[in-house]
Amino acid sequence: MRRFLPSLSALHAFDASVRHLNFTRAAEDIGITQSGISRQIRNLEGFLGLSLFERSGPRLILTESGATYYEEVSRLLGKLEEASIDAVRGRKTQGILKIGLPPTLMRRWGAAVLTAFSSTHPQAWFEVYPCRHDLEFATSELDFALVRGTGNWSGARSHLLFAEELVVVGSPELLPAEGLPNDEALLGCPLIQNSARPSLWLHWLRGAGVSYNSRIYGPRLPTTDMIIECAIRGMGLAVVPEIHVREEIAEGRLRPAFRRRQPSGESFYLCYPESRIGSAGVRAFRDWFLAEFQRQRQFLPPAPGLHQR
Known part of the structure; x- marks a missing residue:
């Protein structure tokens, strides 16, 4: 039997429209005309027999049915994107280390850390994501994060690096x-x-x-x-x-x-979720990073001649 599936173009238009709640900005996002977005949404609503949005002048309001539908569509589009990336890379996204760095750390010494790791572990694949210092490790998809705090993150193991x-x-x-x-x-x-x-x-x-x-x-x-x-x-x-x-x-x-x-009163830590402790990739990065950091602190620029109070 033929699958009961809307077109991918319609789902793409729906996803952009929910994210922006504005057909014009959604059209700019995915590179089509505003009338093209409107047509795709009308076609999708007709296919489903549901009203996905309520129109109030230029504003879009997601209906209850639309919100429920979007929750599943967003998840499935994410999985489809992940599968496509896996196909291009020739390996599973789950096998890639996901490393989180707050923006300032990312710019100021993240490059030194990641370049050193990639040169000593050329077969290790990783991606870097911006993150906050108050990261929720229990719900995060990150394997590691370099963050500032007091060492107490729920659901995470933390290793002290240096005091701020x-x-x-x-x-x-x-x-x-x-x-x-x-x-x-x-x-x-x-x-x-x-x-x-x-x-x-x-x-x-x-x-x-x-x-x-x-x-x-x-x-x-x-x-x-x-x-x-x-x-x-x-x-x-x-x-x-x-x-x-x-x-x-x-x-x-x-x-x-x-x-x-x-x-x-705060310090910088290398942290990773407790749920990832069994991962060979996580253990390899953790052991390498902590050994190198303690041995040379080679990732940090030289300290100026200041004195601690």
Whole structure:
């Protein structure tokens, strides 16, 4: 018997329409016209005998039937995509290590880690995915993640790499070569805020024993990379993990406000789900990475001449 299946083009249009809830943006996403998207959705609704969307002017609202259908369609399209990728690669996606790196770590020293691993394990295949530091390992598909925290992730094994230390930096236009004369001088400078980690300046000031009686003023930026770039351009002073600005300090693009670092209370860890402990690929990467990291720390740029408080 002929299978009761809609066309793949219709499912592709449906998937894009649900993700954007807008036919125009869905059409731009998959490279067809807006009328083409509308026609595919009408054909799919006619084939199923269901209303998948309600129209409210330019807005699309997914119906209850549409939401239920999409949950299964999205999963099956993902499996179909995975099977297609497997066919192109000539191996199963499940045999590829999935490694998670937060964006700043990915850009600043992820390349050194992964290049070293691929040169010593040329037969090992891996993919890298951006991830958050508060990753939920119990539900994640990642095999590994290099993340910051206190070492307690539910459903994961964690291996301590190094403690996070904070440093205050600014551009040479804002800071003299010898740094600020005292801790209190900070409060007279524009202080760039990290909206993802809003307590960093309070942590620094309390650790330094600086008294402050009013709000800490300064622009709020969403990522560490953006904060570092804006500090280089002279927007203000920034308190950032020292590991992320070693190269900028060495090259003279940033200067430390003080010749010391303060621990943040968090550390960087190599983590992997407990459910993956039996995987030979996971064990190989774990053992190689921990041995190399402890032996040379070759993945990290040289530390500048700062002192821990």
